Amino acid sequence: MSDTTVTEGKVVAFHYTLTDPDGATIDSSEGGPPMLFLAGAHNIVPGLERQLIGTSVGDSLLAHVPATEAYGELRDDLYQTVAREAFPADVDLQPGMQFMGEDEDGDPFPLWITAVTADQVTITQNHPLAGLDLSFDVTIEAIRDPSAEELAHGHPHGPGGHH
Numbered sequence: 001m002s003d004t005t006v007t008e009g010k011v012v013a014f015h016y017t018l019t020d021p022d023g024a025t026i027d028s029s030e031g032g033p034p035m036l037f038l039a040g041a042h043n044i045v046p047g048l049e050r051q052l053i054g055t056s057v058g059d060s061l062l063a064h065v066p067a068t069e070a071y072g073e074l075r076d077d078l079y080q081t082v083a084r085e086a087f088p089a090d091v092d093l094q095p096g097m098q099f100m101g102e103d104e105d106g107d108p109f110p111l112w113i114t115a116v117t118a119d120q121v122t123i124t125q126n127h128p129l130a131g132l133d134l135s136f137d138v139t140i141e142a143i144r145d146p147s148a149e150e151l152a153h154g155h156p157h158g159p160g161g162h163h
């Protein structure tokens, strides 16, 4: 019975269609493998994870997730302009491109390019979906126990997961 309900510590497979506040589709798992997450390990945005806890295989739901529980509010203080030379010359920089920065401890964090001129590049730590209230149309496909390796890594493996 324990494998029919989403509880913390279970690997959950779900199909989803993500839409923005205007109802436009941003992303969907349709046509591919279902997305996997390890419940309770923060593999997905917190507002969605919270609403999927307690659901069961075969359940469909429309989860409305406010920006604060998705990718956060847009923050004006998270933009920075850097010299074009800080990037490899042979890379065709475009707004929307993601790359990894490194903090003082050497830990990576994601950055996105928002504007490019001949000699300057504007980058931000705001996720491209920050500031948006999102809706996830979700169907729970399967629930299973994680492998020891998945538990150790804090995320599921295989199609729809990591690696």
Ligand code: ZN
Pocket: 150, 153, 155, 156, 157, 162, 163
């Ligand atoms: Zn792993």
